[in-house]
Amino acid sequence: MTSQNKPNSRRDLLKSMAAAGALIGASAAATAAPRKAAGPFLPITASARRELKKAVKGQVLWQGEAAYESARGNAVYRANKPKRFPTVIVIAESDKDVVAAVRFARGHGLKVGRRSGGHGWSSAHLRNGAMLIDLSRMQEVEIDAKNKTLWTHPGVLGSRLNAELNPLGLIIPTAHHPTVGIGGFAMCGGFGWNSRLWGNGSAHILAVDVVNAEGELIRADETQNTDYLWAARGAGAGFFGVVTRMKMRVNVLPPVMKLSAYGYTADVLEELFTWARGIVDKIPPYMELVIVSTAHDAKTGLASPVRLTVAALAITETHKQADDALAILxxxxxxxxxxxxxxGIPQDLEQRYASGYAADPAGYRFAVDNIYTNAPAAELVPKLRKLFTELPSPRSHVFWLNWGPTRPFPEDMALSVQGDVFLAAYSLWEDPAQDEAMEMWPVNQFKDLRSLSVGGQMNDENIARSPQRYLSDAANNKLEALRERHDPHGVFLSFLRSVT
Ligand SMILES: Cc1cc2nc3c(=O)[nH]c(=O)nc-3n(C[C@H](O)[C@H](O)[C@H](O)COP(=O)(O)OP(=O)(O)OC[C@H]3O[C@@H](n4cnc5c(N)ncnc54)[C@H](O)[C@@H]3O)c2cc1C
Known part of the structure; x- marks a missing residue:
């Protein structure tokens, strides 16, 4: 074993974080100095606590109160809940609740974290000594089928949007997993149904209602408060406000959805990935092609030898289009x-969501890391065997996506990093005693591939443990400048820089 692929010690980790210092977008966001406090702040006395409860129609749970711990746990999908404890959790029922909560936080010196669906892998919204605003009880959706738009609360699940849209002949890209919130999905970038054709989740955001650092509810769209719209489209946890509603573009639901899947053993791994890298330019935008390595029996869940599944989903206008696209397999x-x-198995979204859920079921402990790469097969493929075959538990999996050929992202979005191939590793386990090793496994598995990375995807981020380029330098600099302008006192929490 070379020193390069030895498990990471804490010191190695700190060293790599310092070396990566400039990363998120490889610069300021990860290293930026804490903002100046707006104090002096009012003390959080017993009467102040009561005052917040009175001002909010939803629930206010101060640390130590009976329902606090279950609300804290519910705010995070994974079972390895971070040991981070907000001072207060506000479960909002309306914009007004969010306004009241932000004003209280501002006046009392509490930083604000935001939760929509609670699936952010690093749970950046959960921080010691902060206020968590949980938007999951706000559940209104208004569809304008004629204009192909909708307004949604951000805590609404993506799968629910499609359950309402599909009968109207409409569809929106959401996470492939049914319980992911549309808020975090779209604000972090969002790779969903036909995103190679229709664009990422961020590209579907047309307007947002935001409670800003002043505690005012404002609307941001193409004509007003455009800084907020730009940042909502991809700045993820770096966003400087609470989004309370989102207006999104929706697409016409194509009539055909077909899936092909082929199983291979790890013996042919190099041939398989060399082929997959070589066909990046030949995959039409209405098809997504993935290769997933798993090591459990799909029916029994028991451990099995590593299997590589090549799967492609075509969402198209005609059967011929789908069959022609799938023929590349x-x-x-x-x-x-x-x-x-x-x-060529006919599919619907319900089946696809069920398959997404089966891969990442509730109740498991999870950790993740990812990279985008443009490396040619000759450089990339020799580094893939370790990544795809050394799965640390039966449920863990590694994912290859032919994302390219990439089209430049428009400048009206913070979303700015992509590459021809997306690679992500997910560890899943049940025993808390394995936490440290399993949480580091995805990060360690990518060590040999870092030199080939052009950055990471924010949706599958692990910023605290694996700082890398999640925004372009230009987007990152712009985000920092906007945070300074619109949230000079740092009311809103930003990216998670340390797991503790
Ligand atoms: C099981 C699973 C499957 C997934 N599948 C996919 C997939 O197929 N494609 C894909 O692209 N991603 C996928 N993801 C990643 C997912 O899209 C991101 O983790 C996303 O951020 C989750 O959104 P959320 O609203 O559920 O999470 P949250 O944890 O609520 O939000 C994530 C972060 O976004 C910010 N944020 C959220 N809401 C607001 C708001 N209203 N105002 C301001 N800031 C806000 C906060 O900083 C928060 O910490 C998956 C994640 C999981 C756990």
Missing amino acids: ETCPVLSKATFRRV
């Missing part, structure tokens, strides 16, 4: 070694 040079082959 038959060009795989090791096709004759496929252990199973399922071709």
Whole structure:
């Protein structure tokens, strides 16, 4: 074992974080000095606590109160809940509650974290000594089918939006997993249904209602408060406000959805990935092609040898278009070694969400890391065997997505990092005694690949443990300048820089 692939010690980790110092967008966001406090602040006395309860129609739970711990746990999807304890949790029921909460936080020197669906992998919203504003009880959706738009509260699940849109012949890209909130998904970038064709979740945001650092409710769209709209489209936890409603573009639901899937053993891993890298430019935008390594039996859940599944989903206008696109899977040079082959199976979103849920079911402990790369097969493929075959538990999995050929992102979005191939590793486990090792596993697995990375995807971020380039330098500099302008006293928490 070389020193490069030895498990990371805490010192190595700190060293790598310092070296990466300039990363998030590789610069200021990770290293920025804490903002000046707006104090003097009012003390948080018993009467101040009562005052907040009176001002908020929803629930206010101060640390130590009976329902606090379950609200804290519910705010995070993964079972390895961070040991971070906000001073107060406000479960808002309306914009007015959010305004009251932000004003209280401002006056009393509490920093504010925001939760929509609670699936952010690093749970940046949960911080010691802060206020957590939980938006999950705000659940209104208004669809304007004629104009192909909707207004939604950010805590609404993506799958619910499509359950309402699909009968109207409409669809919106959401996470492939049914319980992810539309808020964090779209604000972090968001790779969803046909995103290669229709754009990321961020590109679907047309307007946002925001409670800003002054505690005022404002609207941001193409004509007003445009800084907020730009940042809502991809700044993720770096956003300087609380989004209380989002207006989003929706797409016409194409009539055909078909899936092909082929199984391979790890013996053919190099041939498989060399082929997959080589066809990046040939995959039409209405098809997503992934290769996933798993090490459990899909029916029993029991450990099994590593299996590589090549799967492609085509969402198209005609059967011919779908069949033609899926036919590329038959060009795989090791096709004759496929252990199973399922071709052109009709699908609907309900089935796809169920499959997403089966991969990442509730109740597990999770950790993640990812990179985007443009590296050619000759450099990339030799580094993939370790990543894809050393799964630390039966439920853990590693993911390859042919994201390219990349089209430049428009400048009206903070979202700014992408690459031809997206790689992500997910550890899943149950035993708390394994936390430290399993939380570091995805980070360690990418060590050998860092030199080939062009940055990471914010949705699958692990910023505290694996600081990397999540925004372009230009976008990062702009975000820092906007945070300074619109939240000079740092009312809102930003990216999580330390896991404790
Ligand atoms: C099981 C699972 C499957 C996933 N599948 C996919 C997938 O297929 N495609 C994909 O792109 N991503 C996927 N993700 C990643 C997911 O999109 C991101 O983690 C996303 O941030 C989660 O959104 P949320 O609203 O549920 O999370 P939250 O934890 O509520 O939000 C994440 C962060 O966004 C910020 N934020 C959230 N809401 C607001 C708001 N209203 N105002 C201001 N800031 C806010 C906060 O800083 C918060 O910490 C998946 C995640 C999980 C856990």
